[in-house]
Amino acid sequence: MKGIDGPSALVRGRRIVVCVGAGGVGKTTLAAALALGAARAGRRAIVLTIDPARRLADALGVGALGNQPREIPREILTRLGVPSGGSLSALMLDMKRTFDDLVERFAESAEARDRILQNRIYQNVSDALAGSAEYSAMEKVFELAESGDFDRLIVDTPPSQHALDFLEAPQRLLEFLDSSIVQLLLHPAFAAGRFGFRLFQRPARRVLQVIERVSGVSFLEDVSEFLMAFEGMSEGFRQRARRVNALLLGRETGFVLAAGPASESVAHAEAFLARLQTSRVPLAGVVLNRARVWPGEGPAPAAVPDVGKEAEAVRALAAALAPNAEGDGETAARAAIHAASEYASLVRRDEEATRVLRGASRALGCFWRRVPELPRDIHDLDGLARVADALFAEANAGDADD
Amino acid sequence: MAETLRSILARRLVIVTGKGGTGKTSVVAALALAAARSGLRVLVAEVGRDEHVPRLIAPGTKPVGYAGRALRPGLTVMRIDPFEALAEYLGLQLGVRAVVDLVFRNRAFRQLMEASPGWRELITLGKIWHLEQMTTPDGDPLHQLLVVDAPATGHGLTFLDVPRVAGSAVRAGPLRKHAGWVEAMLGDPERTLLLPVALAEELPARETAELALRVRRDLGVPVDRVVVNCLVGAPFPPGLDDLDERVARLPAAATFPGLPPPGVLAACGAHLRARHELGRHWAAQIARMTGLPLVPLPYLANGIRGPDDLAQIATPLLAAPEAVAA
Numbered sequence: 001m002k003g004i005d006g007p008s009a010l011v012r013g014r015r016i017v018v019c020v021g022a023g024g025v026g027k028t029t030l031a032a033a034l035a036l037g038a039a040r041a042g043r044r045a046i047v048l049t050i051d052p053a054r055r056l057a058d059a060l061g062v063g064a065l066g067n068q069p070r071e072i073p074r075e076i077l078t079r080l081g082v083p084s085g086g087s088l089s090a091l092m093l094d095m096k097r098t099f100d101d102l103v104e105r106f107a108e109s110a111e112a113r114d115r116i117l118q119n120r121i122y123q124n125v126s127d128a129l130a131g132s133a134e135y136s137a138m139e140k141v142f143e144l145a146e147s148g149d150f151d152r153l154i155v156d157t158p159p160s161q162h163a164l165d166f167l168e169a170p171q172r173l174l175e176f177l178d179s180s181i182v183q184l185l186l187h188p189a190f191a192a193g194r195f196g197f198r199l200f201q202r203p204a205r206r207v208l209q210v211i212e213r214v215s216g217v218s219f220l221e222d223v224s225e226f227l228m229a230f231e232g233m234s235e236g237f238r239q240r241a242r243r244v245n246a247l248l249l250g251r252e253t254g255f256v257l258a259a260g261p262a263s264e265s266v267a268h269a270e271a272f273l274a275r276l277q278t279s280r281v282p283l284a285g286v287v288l289n290r291a292r293v294w295p296g297e298g299p300a301p302a303a304v305p306d307v308g309k310e311a312e313a314v315r316a317l318a319a320a321l322a323p324n325a326e327g328d329g330e331t332a333a334r335a336a337i338h339a340a341s342e343y344a345s346l347v348r349r350d351e352e353a354t355r356v357l358r359g360a361s362r363a364l365g366c367f368w369r370r371v372p373e374l375p376r377d378i379h380d381l382d383g384l385a386r387v388a389d390a391l392f393a394e395a396n397a398g399d400a401d402d
Numbered sequence: 403m404a405e406t407l408r409s410i411l412a413r414r415l416v417i418v419t420g421k422g423g424t425g426k427t428s429v430v431a432a433l434a435l436a437a438a439r440s441g442l443r444v445l446v447a448e449v450g451r452d453e454h455v456p457r458l459i460a461p462g463t464k465p466v467g468y469a470g471r472a473l474r475p476g477l478t479v480m481r482i483d484p485f486e487a488l489a490e491y492l493g494l495q496l497g498v499r500a501v502v503d504l505v506f507r508n509r510a511f512r513q514l515m516e517a518s519p520g521w522r523e524l525i526t527l528g529k530i531w532h533l534e535q536m537t538t539p540d541g542d543p544l545h546q547l548l549v550v551d552a553p554a555t556g557h558g559l560t561f562l563d564v565p566r567v568a569g570s571a572v573r574a575g576p577l578r579k580h581a582g583w584v585e586a587m588l589g590d591p592e593r594t595l596l597l598p599v600a601l602a603e604e605l606p607a608r609e610t611a612e613l614a615l616r617v618r619r620d621l622g623v624p625v626d627r628v629v630v631n632c633l634v635g636a637p638f639p640p641g642l643d644d645l646d647e648r649v650a651r652l653p654a655a656a657t658f659p660g661l662p663p664p665g666v667l668a669a670c671g672a673h674l675r676a677r678h679e680l681g682r683h684w685a686a687q688i689a690r691m692t693g694l695p696l697v698p699l700p701y702l703a704n705g706i707r708g709p710d711d712l713a714q715i716a717t718p719l720l721a722a723p724e725a726v727a728a
Contacts (some may be wrong), residue, residue, distance in 0.1 A: 024423015024606070260423070263705045295669035296662045309660025316658040317667075321648060332642055336649050336667055339637040343670035346703050 004254065004284045006367045007391050011038035011045075011152055014254040014284065016141060016247070018155045021258035022268045026289040030258050030371070031156035032090075033388040038152040039088040040081050040388070045152040046089040048140060065092035067140075069149070080385055089150070091140070098136040101143075106236040142244045254284030261291045261353040273360045285367035287391065288357050291350040292343070293372045300347035304340045313337060369393075407626055407695065407723060411437050411547060413595045415534055415587065417562075417623075419552040419613070420599035421606050425631040428706040429599050429699075429719065430551040431458040435709060436716035437547045438477035445470070445533060445545040448481040449526055449552055455479050461708045478545075484522035485512070487529040495576075524577075527565055527584045534587060562588060562596075562621050591624035599629045602684035611691035627723040628694050632701040633681045637674035646671030695723035 004010050010017060011034060019031045028049050035047035046069055069089040077088060100117065107113035141155055247253065257276075259269035269286070276283050294300040305313035314333045321336070322329030354370060361368040371390045374383060410416060410433065418433070420426040430446060434455070438444045446455050456463045460473040468487070470480030489506050493499035505511050515521070536544040552562075565584040588594055596617055600610035610628060617623050638645045650668035661667065689696055699715045706712060 022422055024421065024601075028605075263707070265423070292673070294666075295673075296666035301662065304662065305658075305660030312659040313661045317661065320652055320656060320658070320664075328642065331639065332645055332648065335638045335642055336645055336671060337661065339646075339674055340662065340667045340670040342637070342703070343674055349703060 004367060006394070007034060007037055007256075007285065007369060008041070010034075010254050010256070010284045010367070011041060011043065011154075015151060015252040016145065016153045016155065016254070017284070018157060018248075018253065018255045019258055020157050020255060020272070022260075022265060025258045025260040025265055027258045028156045029384070029387055030256070030287055030289060030391070031154045032384055033391050034256070035088055035090075035152070035154040036080060036082075036384060036388045037392045038154065039077065039086040040083070040392075042083050042085040043152040044087045044089075044150050045154060046091060046144060046150045047154045047156065048091050048093055048137065048144070049156040065090055067091065067094040067097045069144070076381065080381060091144075093137055093140055098140050102136075102139060102240075106240075138244045138248060139240075142240070142247055145247060249280050249282065251282070253282055255281055256284055257286045259286065259288055259353075259357060261288060261350040263349075263353075266353045266356055269357060270360060273364060277364065283364060283366050285369065286357055286361040288350075288354060288368075288370045290373040291354060291370050292347045293350075293370075294344070294347045299351055300344040302348075304344045305337060310337075410595060410597065410720060411440065411442065414543065414546070414593045415530070415548045415550070416595050416597055417550045417552050418597045418599060420629075421601075421609050424599045424601050424606055425699075425706070426599045427454045427551055428458065428712065428715065429597070429629055429631065430549050431455050431706075432712040432716040432719055434477055434479075434547075434549045435459060435474070435712050436720055437549075438474055442476065442546040443544065444477045444547045444549065446477070446479040446549045446551065447530060447533065448479070449550060450481075453479075453481050455551060458706060458712060459709060482526050482529050484525050485515070487525045488515070488521065491525060491528065524565065524581065524584075527562075527588070528580055531580075531584045531587050534593070562617070562623055589622045589624070594624055596623045596625040597627070597629060598625065599631055600688055601632055602630050602681040602688070604684065607684045607688045607691070611688060614692040614694060626694065627697050628688055628692055629697045629699060629719065630681075630685050630688060631699045633685065633698050634674060634677040634701045636678050637671055643675075646675055697721070697723045 004013060017031075017034055017038075019027045019034070021027050031047050031049060035045040038045035049065070069091045072088045072090065077086070080088075082088060103113055103116050107116060137155065137157060141153055144150055144153055257269060257272060259265050273283075273286070314330060314337065317333035317336065318329035321332045358368050369391055371387055374386060416433065418426055418430045420429075434444045434446045448455055453465050456466050456473060456479050459477065459479065463473060466473070466479045466481060468480060468483050470478050472478045485506060489499070489502050493502045496502060530548065530550060533545055534543075534548055538544050565581045565588065598610050598613055598617075600606045614625050614628060617625050636643070646668045649664055649671065652664040654663065654665055656664055658664075685696055685698065688694075697719060699718055702711055702714060704711070706715070
């Protein structure tokens with residue numbers, strides 16, 4: 001499938017990698033691990049995060065992350081196995097700053113710029129333009145891609161109930177700017193005559209007047225002022241949104257869906273993959289993060305101990321644990337067996353998640369990886385390196401039919 | 403923390419919030435189910451684009467929508483859609499609902515509203531206030547407990563801050579008055595409780611701590627405990643805490659009837675113990691960072707699939723919270 005048979009091919013072949021998925025599945029860690037993999041392959045990589053994962057930043061030795069790239073120090077990169085041509089930077093996205101920068105760039109004049117920045121509607125812009133968090137993330141990606149400072153950009157997307165929000169953000173912004181009501185507010189006479197808005201106008205005006213009356217603010221005035229100020233820059237903005245969109249869906253980009261093994265998370269991932277089939281999204285792979293793997297050979301047994309062997313198992317293990325027949329042998333044996341039985345049932349559940357997601361990714365022709373759950377949180381370099389090792393392994397450990 | 407906290411069920415309005423993946427919706431459903439079983443008239447209001455609570459309480463049920471539906475005796479679930487709530491509000495203000503409906507059907511009008519800030523949160527909170535005020539013909543509260551499944555943490559604060567912002571931005575008019583009523587409700591410890599749900603892991607722990615501090619400091623919304631979800635219990639009984647290490651010292655080649663090799667048995671126990679200890683560590687951090695008592699909920703291996711699983715977390719959810727020694 002387009003030469004992407006795993007994360008190694010992905011970070012070698014695509015300039016932009018976007019990690020999507022529900023909140024809480026470890027997207028930030030996966031994004032950082034993918035960026036580390038790219039740096040290890042000799043690329044100049046940057047990871048853009050929206051999560052204030054301070055300990056990850058601390059571990060990377062960059063202190064607090066801001067809206068500008070911070071480079072991870074050379075001695076740390078060497079420890080992580082990054083060759084001299086490779087580099088790794090990190091950036092924490094500041095949505096408001098990114099939007100302000102955009103206004104600075106496209107405003108017609110200093111006066112227009114101030115008018116926008118001080119507009120009440122603009123000040124709420126992170127709420128105002130649906131999906132603007134996603135949009136500003138994409139905007140930053142575009143800026144960095146244009147800068148030429150990095151050849152691999154790994155993006156950790158905002159947690160969203162609907163992972164595709166991220167993709168649809170530029171399009172939605174364009175639709176909004178093009179929408180008839182915006183045109184009507186910008187060019188009332190023109191739009192009314194040309195688009196036949198008379199029917200709509202009267203009741204709409206009445207409702208808007210009620211909104212104004214109850215709100216005590218000049219709602220319409222604020223909106224028109226905002227749009228008027230925006231109009232001067234809307235052409236530049238529009239073109240940019242189109243280019244962002246093209247970059248996102250283009251051949252330089254690959255998407256990775258992250259999922260967790262919990263049943264809700266698997267259901268979410270399945271729904272997402274189903275939606276992807278009808279979209280133009282360049283899906284490169286699916287990663288099941290933090291899946292428990294049976295520590296022995298093969299899959300987890302259906303029961304621990306084997307059915308009908310309990311008494312025998314307890315007796316034998318008790319004798320081995322307390323050879324001198326100290327009092328706790330049987331209690332200890334039962335506890336050890338109980339723990340193994342409990343863990344086996346957890347592993348079986350995660351194996352089921354594996355089956356579901358592996359099947360779905362095969363049907364879509366994208367790669368599939370499983371990252372085993374580590375017994376500790378990932379907040380240091382060694383943990384991150386281990387995630388990267390698992391992610392970039394040639395095949396999934398213990399996965400017989402891969 | 404010697405003083406006894408009032409039960410969650412003694413409030414009128416419980417706003418449950420938490421980062422994605424913490425199990426906030428399960429807590430909402432468990433709380434509502436337990437409250438209804440105890441005889442209260444309960445209304446669950448979901449705030450968000452999708453309905454999640456109905457399928458936990460009544461698996462396979464149809465969407466409940468804005469009108470809501472009783473899924474069990476004494477337990478109604480609805481989803482507050484901001485457009486529906488706005489249409490209802492404007493219909494009341496204008497006196498003619500048909501005009502409002504005509505305009506709301508217009509796509510361009512909807513796009514304009516989509517692009518306008520703040521009103522969704524305000525109208526949603528206004529609707530919650532309205533639901534909280536409703537009474538039976540006898541003058542008793544119609545909804546004795548109102549449980550709100552609030553947007554995940556990032557938006558959770560904006561959501562609660564809107565009445566205050568509206569109150570200060572708006573110069574006059576009914577909206578200012580209404581925003582004041584909502585703000586008074588949110589700040590009243592007799593009526594309202596904000597219930598944060600966290601996981602005992604680094605990022606959710608830190609986010610929850612920040613949320614609890616900001617809610618208390620900046621918003622004045624009562625918060626008196628933190629729910630810590632999915633805690634893995636100790637795998638071994640007291641006195642056998644390092645049993646996995648003992649098992650690991652058995653000869654590697656030893657075999658036991660019906661059991662995996664000692665190394666595998668030890669690894670299973672070690673994994674569970676590491677998760678248990680990690681959970682305890684971050685639970686203690688949440689307690690230390692927030693200064694609040696905790697409500698620990700157990701990890702259920704098969705997740706929350708329906709009412710039986712909810713009942714398992716309802717008991718510890720309603721138990722008196724624990725002060726965890728940091």
